[in-house]
Amino acid sequence: MSDRILILHGPNLNLLGQREPEVYGRQTLADINGSISLLAEELGVKVDTYQSNHEGNLIDRIHAAKNDGFAGIIINPGGLTHTSVALRDAISSIDPPVIEAHLSNIHAREEFRQQSYVAGVVIGQVSGFGAMSYHLALRGLISHLL
Numbered sequence: 001m002s003d004r005i006l007i008l009h010g011p012n013l014n015l016l017g018q019r020e021p022e023v024y025g026r027q028t029l030a031d032i033n034g035s036i037s038l039l040a041e042e043l044g045v046k047v048d049t050y051q052s053n054h055e056g057n058l059i060d061r062i063h064a065a066k067n068d069g070f071a072g073i074i075i076n077p078g079g080l081t082h083t084s085v086a087l088r089d090a091i092s093s094i095d096p097p098v099i100e101a102h103l104s105n106i107h108a109r110e111e112f113r114q115q116s117y118v119a120g121v122v123i124g125q126v127s128g129f130g131a132m133s134y135h136l137a138l139r140g141l142i143s144h145l146l
Contacts, residue, residue: 002071009051010078102127
């Protein structure tokens with residue numbers, strides 16, 4: 001098993017800490033990536049993080065994941081969660097397992113946010129625990145890979 005995990009952050013997550021902090025918290029994306037890296041080191045894996053506001057860039061990273069040596073992916077698709085069939089198709093077309101993570105509980109939010117197009121093609125979903133959602137997803141992914 002490769003010891004590399006890809007962490008993907010979708011649109012608008014670059015604004016964490018300033019965008020709707022009552023919903024998404026006050027931690028910045030850099031803070032979250034730092035805490036993920038610390039946990040990964042503790043768990044004996046390496047993480048690469050990537051954020052894009054562009055659907056095609058995220059799809060390209062998903063497609064390249066296996067060839068780039070990633071054992072699995074954790075993705076927070078942001079708003080693409082509720083709109084992107086193309087992202088769903090990209091996830092379903094690859095071998096490395098994928099976990100969906102969300103800072104907020106999408107199932108307790110506006111009706112349009114309660115539908116996840118990617119949920120049916122990932123091995124699990126973690127939502128509602130703030131930045132800890134990524135930590136839980138990382139632990140779950142490692143456990144699945146072992």
